[in-house]
Each structure stands twice: as C-alpha cells, then as structure tokens.
Amino acid sequence: MAVPQSKAELLSAIDREFSKLWRELENISPERFADPSLEGHAKGTIMSVGDLVAYLIGWGELVIKWIERDAQGLPVDFPEVGYKWNELGRLAQKFYNEYGALSPAERLSRLKASKETLVRLIEARDDHALYGHAWYGKWPLGRMIQFNTSSPYANARGRLRKWKKVRIGI
Numbered sequence: 001m002a003v004p005q006s007k008a009e010l011l012s013a014i015d016r017e018f019s020k021l022w023r024e025l026e027n028i029s030p031e032r033f034a035d036p037s038l039e040g041h042a043k044g045t046i047m048s049v050g051d052l053v054a055y056l057i058g059w060g061e062l063v064i065k066w067i068e069r070d071a072q073g074l075p076v077d078f079p080e081v082g083y084k085w086n087e088l089g090r091l092a093q094k095f096y097n098e099y100g101a102l103s104p105a106e107r108l109s110r111l112k113a114s115k116e117t118l119v120r121l122i123e124a125r126d127d128h129a130l131y132g133h134a135w136y137g138k139w140p141l142g143r144m145i146q147f148n149t150s151s152p153y154a155n156a157r158g159r160l161r162k163w164k165k166v167r168i169g170i
Contacts, residue, residue: 003146006127010142010150011119017153018115024160025053025108033104038163042089049163051096052156053107058095059148060114066144067121070135078136118149 004010033049040047041055062080069076083091099107122130122145130142139147 004142004150005131007122007125007130007142010130010146011122013146013150014115014119014122014153017150017157021153021157021160022112024157024164025049028104030104032167035167037167038159041092047096049160050100050104050107052159053104053111054095054099054102055092056152056156057099057107057110057114058091059152060111060118063145063148064114064117064121067141076136115149118145 002009002013004013028049033053036046036048036051038047038049038052039045040051047055066076066078079085079088080091080094083094099110102110122142125141130145131140133140135141136144
C-alpha cells in the first residue's frame, strides 16, 4: 500500500481499506464475533473479532479526540492520557473493556461512525494542514491519521481473512 501524500490519497486509502474490512466483518455471526479465537495484538494473546473492532473504534475515536483538541488549541496527550507509546498493549485492553458491553451491531455502527467522522475532519482540511508541516514529532497530521485508520483497517482485514480460513474454512 502506497503511503498517502495528499488529502485525496488519504481519503481514498481510508475508503478502500475500510470497504475491504467491512466486507470481512459484515457476515460474522454474533457467536463468532464474541469467540476469543483470533490472534491478539500483544504476542501470545488471543482476542475476539469484537475485541478487534473495539480496538479499531478506540483508535478512531482517539484520533478524532487528538484533532478536535488540537483545533481548540488544547494540549493533546499522545497517545492517550495516562498511556505512553510503549504501553499500547495496555491501551488495547482499555479499548476492549471500554466497548466490550456493546453488541456486535453497536460496535460495527460505532466503527462506521468513527470512520465517517474522520472523513469529515479530513475533508475540512487542505493538503497543507494535513501534510505541509510536522504535527506530532516529525509526522504530519495526515500521516498520523493514516497510521491509525487505513493501516489498521488493512491489518485487521488480514487478521480476519487468516482467522476465517482457520476457524470457518473460508
């Protein structure tokens, strides 16, 4: 996958990868959605498809929070308040717990809503705002969005395809 360098490329990558992911998710039964049989985010761990969706929701909503706080001139704690970049496994657990009570349909709806909100936030910015300067460390805003949207969507799709071959025989 080529790294997006413009708003149009970023939006295209997000749409393309989300659409592929959605096709993998839409026909998973509620029982399979909750089955802890998918390779986890941390080495040697197991999660459910529901946990994977919770992870994607968590990161999507976190990026929305970053963008909204930045737009308001408020400080942004990266990656999240109380977490450091070397604690992403712990942050994943937070996402699993935070969205764990939602039904499969509610999780999928929330995932779609976070993607749609991110698209609106991207559309409201021009190429310079997204790629014209460093936004976090050396990374421009567009790259930080891509790191946490289209890339994880593609990764999740790969995980699901592998899981389906083993668990469902597809």
